[in-house]
Structure formats: structure tokens, C-alpha cells
Amino acid sequence: MKRGIILMNLGSPDSPEVSDVKRYLREFLMDGRVIDVPFLIRNFLVKGIIIPARVKNSAEAYKSIWTKDGSPLVHLTKQLQEQVQNEFEELVEIAMRYGNPTPNDAYKKLLQKVPGLDEVILLPLYPHYAMSSYETAVEYMKEVHKKNKYSFKLTTIQPYYNNxxxxxxxxxxxxxxxxxxxxxxxxxxxxxxxxxxxxxxxxxxxxxxxxxxxxxxxxxxxxxxxxxxxxxxxxxxxxxxxxxxxxxxxxxxxxxxxxxxxxxxxxxxxxxxxxxxxxxxxxxxxxxxxxxxxxxxxxxxxxxxxxxxxxxxxxIPCLNVHPLWVKAIVKLIESQELEVGSQASELSSTN
CATH class of the missing domain: 3.40.50.1400 (Rossmann fold)
Structure with missing residues (x-):
């Protein structure tokens, strides 16, 4: 099978400028799995109250952590991508739930570089299940996959909080x-x-x-x-x-x-x-x-x-690109590949 791998993280504004932070907050807070109230109420709360009250302080907070490489989260995720890619022949891409690169970006890069793609293995970079993190990331990837009518299979790695x-x-x-x-x-x-x-x-x-x-x-x-x-x-x-x-x-x-x-x-x-x-x-x-x-x-x-x-x-810093974290990701993906391969083998023998 021709496989690709996507590591998915939360995301970040493109810059700490107010306009970019405002755009990011709008996408994040309008997610119905983050603020789970009816759309009209959510729209009023987010655009009429929360963002006007918070955007300047949020921009200042982002400025305080911004580096020469940009957003720490995006930069660290790219570094993680490089480390994981060193362990696989399959192409590894990244996607963010909010901001860039988008799920569309990740899917398109895989398809451009891997013609005839059969399967994408998605690893959400959220160890624990929650509506506003793991669930919204996975469901968004599924929505984009379905909307674009991709022929390849999307396989998601389950929460690994006890792995x-x-x-x-x-x-x-x-x-x-x-x-x-x-x-x-x-x-x-x-x-x-x-x-x-x-x-x-x-x-x-x-x-x-x-x-x-x-x-x-x-x-x-x-x-x-x-x-x-x-x-x-x-x-x-x-x-x-x-x-x-x-x-x-x-x-x-x-x-x-x-x-x-x-x-x-x-x-x-x-x-x-x-x-x-x-x-x-x-x-x-x-x-x-x-x-x-x-x-x-x-x-x-x-x-x-x-x-x-x-x-x-x-x-204590997050796992970021800790060698044992890279090893854990490799094991999670390899286990998923083995599981899918075993299921395919069983189906083939049954037929």
C-alpha cells in the first residue's frame, strides 16, 4: 500500500499582529466543539464580545513568546515532522486544526508527492480525548476528506494517554x-x-x-x-x-x-x-x-x-522533539500500520 502520515496539532496565528490573532481567534472560538452553543449565540459571543475584549491582550501574549522562527508551536511541530520523517519511508506532513498549514494543505502535498495514495495515517498530537481538542481535530480531517471525495482511506490513531x-x-x-x-x-x-x-x-x-x-x-x-x-x-x-x-x-x-x-x-x-x-x-x-x-x-x-x-x-518543557517522544510516535504509527495490515490479510484470507 502507498501510505502517507499526517501529524496534527492545534495551530497558531500567522503572526502576533492583531489582525492575524483576530483571524485565528475567530476560527478557533467559532468551532462548535470549543464553544458548544447554538451558532447565532456563538457568533454574537465570539465576534461581539470575546474577540473585541481579548484580541489586544492575546496579541501581546503571542508577542511575548514569538521567536525568530515564528510561532513556537508551529516551529516545534515542523521539527518533530523532520525527526519522524527520518524514521519512515512514507511521507510525513503536518496539519493544524486552526491556522496554517491546513488539512487541505497536508492532503494536497501528500497527493502531489505520492501518486496513487492508498491510505493516510493521522496522528493527532493530543494524548487525551476531549471534544475541544482530539475530537474536533479528527472530525475536521474527516470533513475535509469527505468534502474533497478523496479515494484514499483515512485511518486515525486513538488517544494514547496510557500508551x-x-x-x-x-x-x-x-x-x-x-x-x-x-x-x-x-x-x-x-x-x-x-x-x-x-x-x-x-x-x-x-x-x-x-x-x-x-x-x-x-x-x-x-x-x-x-x-x-x-x-x-x-x-x-x-x-x-x-x-x-x-x-x-x-x-x-x-x-x-x-x-x-x-x-x-x-x-x-x-x-x-x-x-x-x-x-x-x-x-x-x-x-x-x-x-x-x-x-x-x-x-x-x-x-x-x-x-x-x-x-x-x-x-518542565513539553515533549517537543524529545528522542523518546519521537520513538513513541514511531511505535504508534508502526502499530497502526501492522493492525491495518493484519486486518487486510484476514479479509483476504476470508475471501
Whole structure:
């Protein structure tokens, strides 16, 4: 089979200028899986209230992290593409859910370079399932694929929050930092509204029914973001042999009180009063450093923690192009190829 590979990330404005940030925010916030209210209400909220109120501050935030190579997220994803490409004969392209390069761009490049393409393997660079990240990325790729009536098959790699290679890569990226003196390691995951958890609950009754629901076996866990981030944390801390009192989970980037708790920004205020003076923070929901890690956590979070009485603070970089992360991606893709090949072989033998 003639295959191609697409790595898909969140995306970024083309520049930190207000006009580009405004365009990016409009595409991002008008996504019905991000702000899941009826279109007319969403259109009024986004274009009439949210963007006018936020665009200048957002542009300033992007300017604070912009580099000579442009957007850190896009640049790091391109570097990851190069590293993964070194491991495959199949062509590797990248796509962004919002901004550039688009899914159309990625599909067209593959078709131009691989005539007679049979299959595209899509790896969303989101370890955990959530409506506003993994799901919207996959569904958008499917929509573009269907709209253009491509003849090749689109195969998607499932969330890998508990994949052994991913867990090992994340744990080893953290290990050098916990060899230093520290009081606490905070796993700060991107926040989502509680209603997204309920919407993704296939049982319609399990999720958020109690604080312990994530530890009780349920079909809901296949699509439950809170369960999956807890599992990632559990597996990583077990590999690192961290005692329970040395780490905790929080959720960042929240918009209101009805989002998953505890909130990262609130914990930054509370922890120094609880005796945590030396803090490490890791953001496993992101595999590439971006606005939410570099500006919100590394810059703003540090100021908040130190102002509240903390003494030292360090954000552990995302996986970015860590060799073990590249290895994990290779294994995920190879496993998918083997699975598809095995299914084709079984079908052939049946016929």
C-alpha cells in the first residue's frame, strides 16, 4: 500500500499582529466543539464580545513568546515532522486544526508527492480525548476528506494517554527535574467545561457522579478527559516512584467556575500557604510548547506563585522533539500500520 502520515496539532496565528490573532481567534472560538452553543449565540459571543475584549491582550501574549522562527508551536511541530520523517519511508506532513498549514494543505502535498495514495495515517498530537481538542481535530480531517471525495482511506490513531511508550517519554522528560530539590510537582492539564465531560459520557450517568468515578471501570472512560489525565498522571508517577504527597493535578486556561477543578491559577495562590515553596510544573495535555505553556504557565504562572510567597518555580518543557517522544510516535504509527495490515490479510484470507 502507498501510505502517507499526517501529524496534527492545534495551530497558531500567522503572526502576533492583531489582525492575524483576530483571524485565528475567530476560527478557533467559532468551532462548535470549543464553544458548544447554538451558532447565532456563538457568533454574537465570539465576534461581539470575546474577540473585541481579548484580541489586544492575546496579541501581546503571542508577542511575548514569538521567536525568530515564528510561532513556537508551529516551529516545534515542523521539527518533530523532520525527526519522524527520518524514521519512515512514507511521507510525513503536518496539519493544524486552526491556522496554517491546513488539512487541505497536508492532503494536497501528500497527493502531489505520492501518486496513487492508498491510505493516510493521522496522528493527532493530543494524548487525551476531549471534544475541544482530539475530537474536533479528527472530525475536521474527516470533513475535509469527505468534502474533497478523496479515494484514499483515512485511518486515525486513538488517544494514547496510557500508551507505554508515551508514558515512558513523559516520565523521562520529567526525571532530570525531580533529581533537583523541589517540594511539589504539579501536573497542569488544559481545562475543559464540565458539560463537555457530560456530553462525552456514553453512559449519560457515570462521569462526574463522584470524585472517584474515574477509578471505577466504565465504558465512559474511552471518551472521558478527566479519567484519561488521571491515568496519565498515575502511570507517570508510578514510573518515577513519586509519593502521593509530592504531586497533584490541576486544570489551566479556565473561563468560568463550571470548568474542571482544581484550577491551576488558584493553586498557584494556595500552595505557598500550604508549605510548597519550590514548585515544578508540567503540562502533559500539550506535546509542543505553545502560548498556554510558555506564556500562561512559564511566565504568568511563575509570577503568580512567587508573588504568593513561593521561592522557586520551574516549568518542565513539553515533549517537543524529545528522542523518546519521537520513538513513541514511531511505535504508534508502526502499530497502526501492522493492525491495518493484519486486518487486510484476514479479509483476504476470508475471501
Amino acid at each position: 507505554e511508550e508515551y508514558i515512558n517519554a513523559l516520565a523521562e522528560s520529567i526525571r532530570p527535574y525531580i533529581d533537583k530539590q523541589y517540594d511539589h510537582l504539579l501536573f497542569s492539564y488544559h481545562g475543559i467545561p464540565e458539560r463537555h465531560i457530560h456530553k462525552s459520557d456514553v453512559t449519560q450517568s457515570h462521569c462526574l457522579s463522584s470524585d472517584a468515578c474515574c477509578e471505577i471501570d466504565s465504558p465512559a472512560h474511552e471518551f472521558c478527559y478527566r479519567h484519561q489525565v488521571r491515568q496519565t498522571t498515575k502511570l507517570v508517577t508510578e514510573k518515577l516512584n513519586l509519593p502521593a504527597n509530592k504531586y497533584s493535578i490541576s486544570f489551566q486556561s479556565r473561563l468560568n467556575q463550571k470548568w474542571l477543578k482544581p484550577f491551576t491559577d488558584v493553586r498557584f495562590q494556595e500552595m505557598p500557604k500550604e508549605g510548597v515553596k519550590k514548585l515544578l510544573v508540567v503540562c502533559p495535555a500539550f506535546v509542543s510548547d505553545c502560548l498556554e505553556t510558555l506564556e500562561e504557565i512559564a511566565e504568568r504562572g511563575k509570577k503568580e506563585f512567587l508573588h504568593a510567597g513561593g521561592e522557586s518555580y520551574e516549568m
